[in-house]
Amino acid sequence: MKKRVVITGAAGFIGSHLAETLLDRGYTVIGIDNLRTGDTANISHLANRDFSFIKHDVTNYIYIDGPVDFVLHWASPASPIDYLELPIPTLKVGALGTHKALGLAKAKAARFVLASTSEVYGDPLEHPQKETYWGHVNPVGPRGVYDEAKRFAEAMTMAYHRYHGVDTKIVRIFNTYGPRMRVNDGRAVPAFMSQALRNEDVTVFGDGTQTRSFTYITDLVDGIIRLMLSSENDPINIGNPREMTIAEIADTIIRMTGSTSQVVYKPLPTDDPKQRRPDITRARTLLQWEPTVALEQGLVKTIEYFRTKVR
Numbered sequence: 001m002k003k004r005v006v007i008t009g010a011a012g013f014i015g016s017h018l019a020e021t022l023l024d025r026g027y028t029v030i031g032i033d034n035l036r037t038g039d040t041a042n043i044s045h046l047a048n049r050d051f052s053f054i055k056h057d058v059t060n061y062i063y064i065d066g067p068v069d070f071v072l073h074w075a076s077p078a079s080p081i082d083y084l085e086l087p088i089p090t091l092k093v094g095a096l097g098t099h100k101a102l103g104l105a106k107a108k109a110a111r112f113v114l115a116s117t118s119e120v121y122g123d124p125l126e127h128p129q130k131e132t133y134w135g136h137v138n139p140v141g142p143r144g145v146y147d148e149a150k151r152f153a154e155a156m157t158m159a160y161h162r163y164h165g166v167d168t169k170i171v172r173i174f175n176t177y178g179p180r181m182r183v184n185d186g187r188a189v190p191a192f193m194s195q196a197l198r199n200e201d202v203t204v205f206g207d208g209t210q211t212r213s214f215t216y217i218t219d220l221v222d223g224i225i226r227l228m229l230s231s232e233n234d235p236i237n238i239g240n241p242r243e244m245t246i247a248e249i250a251d252t253i254i255r256m257t258g259s260t261s262q263v264v265y266k267p268l269p270t271d272d273p274k275q276r277r278p279d280i281t282r283a284r285t286l287l288q289w290e291p292t293v294a295l296e297q298g299l300v301k302t303i304e305y306f307r308t309k310v311r
């Protein structure tokens with residue numbers, strides 16, 4: 001019997017790559033998305049495979065016919081620009097949507113995986129970030145809608161695990177990039193790529209000394225599937241420990257696209273984390289996972305995709 005996986009947020013960047021890889025590995029996939037930030041163009045190539053799509057907002061009751069083996073809860077606005085524009089839907093999908101997705105997993109006796117985020121660490125005072133770090137989050141700042149929704153989602157997930165015995169997993173995803181990111185989603189890599197490909201100014205926020213660690217999508221998906229198949233219930237960081245400044249990634253993208261763009265500096269958004277790098281000891285030892293795609297390799301593939309999208 002083929003295993004059946006439900007993915008909420010299946011038409012998004014990560015959700016669509018997860019769906020495709022799980023189909024490649026012999027799973028049946030049921031994708032759900034309300035298409036608020038997702039796009040059917042990301043999943044149209046899956047139409048003739050063992051894939052079905054339900055347009056639905058998972059803050060409402062989720063009905064799925066037949067058995068389900070895994071529920072992967074990926075639905076959420078995830079770029080700072082999106083969640084600033086959609087603060088209440090972001091809070092609702094993290095809270096009510098996680099409750100509905102957990103309810104589905106419980107009803108079907110399915111395993112549950114929560115897409116959590118490095119944002120649960122906020123603007124971290126501990127560096128690099130281990131899973132044991134509780135974070136430094138401003139609950140009432142503009143990013144609080146995402147950070148606190150995901151922190152609530154983690155608490156809800158652990159409650160279903162402890163109280164209802166659901167086999168739950170929590171992946172804390174660090175900055176990830178690759179094909180199918182939206183050109184205008186506002187995150188650093190798509191913003192810099194679309195600006196560089198148009199030879200427009202590349203907008204670095206702040207002085208560009210803040211750091212991030214960028215993971216290529218295929219590495220992330222591999223880590224998520226390892227976690228999904230593991231016996232771990234505590235949160236696990238998945239991210240590439242190569243840390244760089246935002247100025248450095250901007251320069252790298254300008255160079256690799258052969259662009260004539262100049263860097264311009266814009267104000268740093270409120271509560272923008274100053275540094276971010278995952279400690280991946282747990283992923284290494286418990287999942288035998290580590291990233292294999294070098295930044296330059298991943299950027300080449302992503303630039304290829306953006307060249308087809310940017311005009």
Ligand code: UDP
Pocket residue numbers: 079080175186187188189191192203204205206210212246268269272273
């Ligand atoms: N950033 C930037 N220019 C942009 C978009 C983002 O300098 O056009 C910066 C942003 O302020 C942050 C970093 O790049 O310091 C990564 O931002 P992103 O939105 O990709 O995700 P975050 O890690 O902040 O969630």
